[in-house]
Amino acid sequence: MEKKVTIIGAGNGGFAAAADLTLGGYQVTLYHDEARKKTVEELMKTNTIELTGVKGKEKVKIYKVTTNMKDAMAESDIIMSTIPAYGQEYIANKMLPYLRKEHKIILTPGSTGGALVMAKIFYEKGKFDGVKIAEMHTLPYACRKTSPTGVKILLECKKLYFAAFPAKYNEEMYKIVKKMYPAVELIKDVLETSLNNGNPVSHPAPVVLNAGKIEYSKGEHYHYREGITPSVARVNQKIDLERQEICKLFGYKAIDIKDRLYLMGYAPKRETLYECYRDSEVFNPLKGPKDLNDRYLTEDTPYSLVALASIAHKLGIKTPVMDSVITLASALKDEEYWENGRTFNDLGFEGMDLEKIKDFLQNGYE
């Protein structure tokens, strides 16, 4: 079953992965939720994705497109989820009835704690026996759908941090994923991948700091080119420094966001984060949110920034700039992100101190 992959989620990332992995010799089953079947209706007629961008211009016929989770889970042992953080819990529960101990679930990306959240659900429902979960720190591509059957890959990331939960399965999972994505680099555990998610640094603060413009202009706004000015980039950099403090506490490498963006291929090497964004050919054409109901705010704030701040607070690290972005995002949206976001306890860390968490990440439940 090693050359068979089921991709969960037919968004930008799912389309890109389905086409790319098919070209890489994999039998790809692409699953999308029945409730949003419209997304794949057109594709289901021909199973053919029109690929453009850096991986070439090609019509790629994939093996199967389905909205049936039972089929999707039966077709492959490797289950690769490209869905956003807010869908992870929902999808984990959908997978539950069809989980087999052979299943290897890979979240691309984990989006700050995704593997831990899924593992918690599987464990609590008594279905975690033998199932292995891993995550990457980011989606392997910068990509955008171009039509109901087309996708453009703007960038294939040159660095994909990867780890399994529990980390004792790191090597086993790494061998499988390395064949699919040679850019993967094995790191300590799934908290380290989560702490290298760049979205909570690059997305919410610039949206908050341009909230009036976004709402007034109805999205006539370039997130990076216009939104991240020197002062705004300074806020992002301070958020990244707070994130790095958490990395240091756990003994992970505290890779500055500037360096990671360079290693991934997103931005050139520059002195300041402002210059990195400014001179990035990938970021430059990206428009900002059309309104404040955008994933840059509504996913990356409660699911990622809250998770980082929640871990930090529990372990005695102060994150005033993250906290302020969360509080203002909540006020702008009239939401209670601090209460409803992904917290320390949601990751399975309830009652644990630093050493307990480290042990848990290595060895898992029990």
Added chain:
Amino acid sequence: MEKKVTIIGAGNGGFAAAADLTLGGYQVTLYHDEARKKTVEELMKTNTIELTGVKGKEKVKIYKVTTNMKDAMAESDIIMSTIPAYGQEYIANKMLPYLRKEHKIILTPGSTGGALVMAKIFYEKGKFDGVKIAEMHTLPYACRKTSPTGVKILLECKKLYFAAFPAKYNEEMYKIVKKMYPAVELIKDVLETSLNNGNPVSHPAPVVLNAGKIEYSKGEHYHYREGITPSVARVNQKIDLERQEICKLFGYKAIDIKDRLYLMGYAPKRETLYECYRDSEVFNPLKGPKDLNDRYLTEDTPYSLVALASIAHKLGIKTPVMDSVITLASALKDEEYWENGRTFNDLGFEGMDLEKIKDFLQNGYE
């Protein structure tokens, strides 16, 4: 000496007051700091201000324009300061050598704690004997200079909350000021006037929430019309609710900002704060800051928002939205507004609990 007034500060407010009070039969001396003499050089040639706007179109010849503080303090017993918060300490120290016990100092506006800050300086330097200080919650006019000798009064405020420090001189000071400004309404004390300063509610949050746009567009931005969208106004309203909690603790009227804007004549009566701003003829034409070095951020954050938050924290009230705006403003500007802003101790409250503060506001030092 009751018909003689010295106005300190030849900015928008100083020009408006000088012209208006001269028309009201006062002998007006207008003082401006020698170090920024350029501001009044042109005016000094003729002593004549070209007034336009709601108070009529008229050339108003004022009694004197000077950059000599000794002269300025000698000419009148009533000293009316229109200078911004960040100049209050500097000016208080400049006044010191020429203070007489007959002097009645009126800050228009107090800008959150101005009377208390000045009183503390006078007291500590042994010059507070007999000197009385009072403040209004706002400048009596919405106005803008139109040239080095011209000013336009857009609005004469219909409500001016007023009190003296210590409040035992309230009636005495009120009698004097009522003649100058019939719109004054006497309230409890100078903390109540400070808590009714609208700038910390209306200015910093929208600047922070449009920071990227302001910096990117170099100020091509209307603060109210474009910057205060429904979501941004929601943040302002939440800040106002935090401010109202402090008012309640002290037993002051917690006047909602919507109502105060209506009472002052700034905005029509509306259901939501967004609609108040949107439908205000005074606010609508006002452009936003040219950059992030603007008083809307650099005065109203450290001098006013920090003062409110600092009082709240010391007395056990939580102000998460104010705090977040202060922290993000600090991060944007790379400043330490929490440390360098106007705090509880700067107001003379050091070591006091709620009851002590109330007594101090009523009776003053010793």
